[in-house]
Amino acid sequence: MNTPIMEIDNILVVPVQSSLSDAAALKMQKDLASIISKRSIQGIVIDLTDVDLVDSFIARVLVDIGGMTRLMGAITVATGIQPAVAITLVEMGLTVEGVLTALDLQQGINKLRLLKKEG
Amino acid sequence: MRNLKEKGGNALSFVSLLKENSLQIAEMVTLLLQQEKDNKYATLDREDLLSRNQRIVEAFIRCLESGEDQDFTDYIRKIGHERALEGFRLADVVTALSRTRDAFISYLEKTSNDPELLFKRTKIIINIIDQARLKIGEAYLQTREEIISQQKVALIELSTPVIPLFEGILIIPLIGTIDTGRAQDVLENLLQGIIREQAQIAIIDVTGVPVIDTAVADHLIKAVQAANLLGCTCILVGIGPEVAQAIVSLGVYFTNIITKRSLRQGLEYALQLLGLEISSINSLTGRSNL
């Protein structure tokens, strides 16, 4: 049930597990908020490579995390969104605003560092 | 499994007679087939045709001998499948079975004294061949359908190419009308291409699409948004003013939809985004002779 949150050089990395229940998603959001409030964090990379379903609830959680980090001066990048998931999200009309995206974890971290460097 | 076995001592000798003369029967089939106009079997080299006929005649006799038709049916299905792959027509294979039947019956007629027995045996042969014609037809058609499906898939891949350039840039030239089905294929190919090539930029060229109405514009926007979710920026090129109107009228979701007039401009912009440019070799300093 617990989504692991790892830290690499001021970046939080969250590898999300495949069957994310609503409660687990909310807990993840809470944990992230807690860590960000206590530490100086450049950003969050949420890796969705293992996630085979993103519905409106999970999308909303992602958007909320994005908004929250922005308010605290950090950036959120969602990575590894599966093609089938991307197509479904777009068809439903969910665009996950306010959250950057990258193809995989590495590209996500790169993007984050690049943006933070540019200030 | 039907009981094809004849009862009594006559039965054994009947089958052994056929066995002994299987080559003769095969030769008769060969002769009959070579007289068939338009049949692909007639175009085969005589030795080849003869050995094929021998195989089927022997399989048929084994079927009569054992009294059960499972092996023969499997063999027939295999032939139907193979001939479909080899490009024979359905009529060719069915006719071949009919001639095989004719050869067997003709042989029996010549060697039989007992009309009643002859009639019984003829009936058995006709039944087996009837079943075989059905089975070969089924197997043949099934294979043809598989071939057609495979060709369709190949066609889809050909008509929605995703071309990797360099430095993580993809080019997707769209040509022809984009209906809902094709749009779906373009979308899936695009995303698979982004993953395969680790692309950060995709240039979608719609110059070759004759009609871009709001439906097509909708498909394009969908593709761009989906690509964005995979971290790839899209540049649409080849959009004229009418098409621009169509997209604007949809009103929604404009972020990250970059458009350029031509492929060249699109490429220049893509390189710019990546902090690259194209320049002539002479302008590079410190380059030694290669």
Next chain:
Amino acid sequence: MGTFQETRVYLKQELDIVSARHAGRLLARQIGFNLVDETRITTAISELARNIVLYAKEGTVYIRTVYTNEQKGIEILVSDDGPGIENVELALRDGFSTSRGLGAGLPGTRRLMDEFEIKSTVGVGTQVLVRKWLRSI
């Protein structure tokens, strides 16, 4: 239209949404849907099931195979005895939401599926029926 293979999931708590998704994914796969359609179907089930858990408190989702002479597909019926939707038209309009979800629920689900029917009476309950057919190449 013929129906075979039905799975029923009773929806009361949030974890039941996960069960419903799982059942839907399995049947979709069995019917032969490709991965993208499988994801569409499972996501639609998730949205509909969540609506029940959030608004109606309890209900049932029925997931079945359907056949016609030409096609094979999946049918999902979500049924509850909850409060009902006062303005169905409004609920089907994009962007409408009464809780923390993005409001993509019903209109989004409709876009994912081939057929969509909804019947709702205030004080009695709601039924949503959706179908998706196997796409022939």
